[in-house]
Amino acid sequence: MGRDKCSPYRRAGVETCPVRDGTLPLQGPGRDGRVLILGLETSCDETAAAVVENGRRILSNLVSSQVEIHARFGGVVPEIASRCHLELINSLIEQALQEAGFSMSQLSAIAVSYGPGLVGALLVGVSTAKALSYAIRRPLIAVNHLEAHLYSNLLTVTDIKFPAVGLLVSGGHTSLVSIPQPGKITLLGQTRDDAAGEAFDKVARVLGLGYPGGPAIDTLAAGGEPAAIEFPRAYLGAESRFDFSFSGVKSAVINYIHNRKQRQEPVNLQDLAASFQAAVVEVLVEKTVLAAREKEAATVLLEGGVAANSALRREMGRRLREERPGIALYYPPPELCTDNAAMVAAVAYPQFLAQSFAPLSLNAIPYLEL
Numbered sequence: 001m002g003r004d005k006c007s008p009y010r011r012a013g014v015e016t017c018p019v020r021d022g023t024l025p026l027q028g029p030g031r032d033g034r035v036l037i038l039g040l041e042t043s044c045d046e047t048a049a050a051v052v053e054n055g056r057r058i059l060s061n062l063v064s065s066q067v068e069i070h071a072r073f074g075g076v077v078p079e080i081a082s083r084c085h086l087e088l089i090n091s092l093i094e095q096a097l098q099e100a101g102f103s104m105s106q107l108s109a110i111a112v113s114y115g116p117g118l119v120g121a122l123l124v125g126v127s128t129a130k131a132l133s134y135a136i137r138r139p140l141i142a143v144n145h146l147e148a149h150l151y152s153n154l155l156t157v158t159d160i161k162f163p164a165v166g167l168l169v170s171g172g173h174t175s176l177v178s179i180p181q182p183g184k185i186t187l188l189g190q191t192r193d194d195a196a197g198e199a200f201d202k203v204a205r206v207l208g209l210g211y212p213g214g215p216a217i218d219t220l221a222a223g224g225e226p227a228a229i230e231f232p233r234a235y236l237g238a239e240s241r242f243d244f245s246f247s248g249v250k251s252a253v254i255n256y257i258h259n260r261k262q263r264q265e266p267v268n269l270q271d272l273a274a275s276f277q278a279a280v281v282e283v284l285v286e287k288t289v290l291a292a293r294e295k296e297a298a299t300v301l302l303e304g305g306v307a308a309n310s311a312l313r314r315e316m317g318r319r320l321r322e323e324r325p326g327i328a329l330y331y332p333p334p335e336l337c338t339d340n341a342a343m344v345a346a347v348a349y350p351q352f353l354a355q356s357f358a359p360l361s362l363n364a365i366p367y368l369e370l
């Protein structure tokens with residue numbers, strides 16, 4: 001399978017800098033105060049490589065999405081994902097370096113997501129990073145993919161105030177965390193069944209909207225009435241007030257469609273999408289607002305693919321303004337919400353400064369937690 005069979009590279013990130021500012025050439029890693037980290041990301045169905053300077057400045061950020069390849073199967077096929085990563089990773093790295101305007105030997109370190117994710121997919125990134133680290137004699141930095149998502153806001157915001165509360169909502173994860181100070185993350189709650197993005201994807205599949213379903217439902221919902229159909233909201237008990245469950249709302253949507261079909265009644269797809277989205281968003285927002293209140297947070301951070309959802313952004317802003325005026329809400333631009341390697345290189349920077357390096361025996365950990 002050639003490179004052109006995977007969808008074409010798309011450039012992501014807030015800033016790219018193919019030509020630097022006259023201080024060339026770099027004499028060596030860190031000699032002029034610059035730390036250049038190559039980030040690699042292959043945990044699911046996006047192959048990504050990025051070069052980030054000093055944990056903040058994105059010099060290149062390339063993502064090759066396999067979405068079109070997996071779309072015909074209605075979800076990610078792990079074997080195909082691994083094979084696609086393998087075919088793309090080397091040329092992506094070459095292009096990321098070229099765009100950044102640096103050569104391999106000028107890198108300070110190689111950072112890679114080593115979990116959580118699909119084991120075969122993760123292994124492509126981990127093996128590539130280890131080989132590069134060995135070949136160019138630069139340190140290897142192991143990055144937790146979830147931590148990278150949580151810190152992706154650091155790429156665009158300079159003065160995040162702590163304590164913060166973070167909501168990480170992606171296709172594989174729904175986690176609410178407390179971040180009392182930079183570098184310290186405590187898990188408050190997570191999903192007990194489907195992740196928020198997974199619920200969007202499964203409902204979209206039933207509606208025939210293709211994969212990934214989140215963006216399609218978001219667009220469809222814009223023309224619908226969120227209060228048209230009352231779908232269940234799982235708040236769970238006091239003990240589990242920060243946990244989530246989305247399998248109930250997903251089943252309710254599927255049942256609703258079957259019932260209408262059985263009675264030969266039409267389904268208003270826009271109203272259905274808007275009502276489903278409203279049910280998911282309300283739970284995400286209310287639990288985050290509750291956590292922000294309990295933790296007396298100065299900041300709320302949204303991350304992960306579902307953080308691109310327009311209703312989630314709007315409702316989170318509205319409810320926080322009502323409940324905690326003055327609190328800051330940040331979410332990355334859409335290209336940094338979904339999987340990318342800039343977030344991997346960014347979160348690796350403090351690890352580089354602390355000289356927290358991984359051994360060449362590093363392995364992929366599919367069920368790695370925060």
Ligand code: KG4
Binds near residue numbers: 200201214218310339
């Ligand atoms: O973070 P991500 O790229 O990959 C994982 O690590 O899972 O998230 C992908 C998920 C998919 O489930 C996709 O449907 C969802 O994010 N997503 C959205 C939107 N854009 C992407 N969900 C709701 N609304 C969106 N606008």
Ligand code: ZN
Binds near residue numbers: 170
């Ligand atoms: Zn992710």
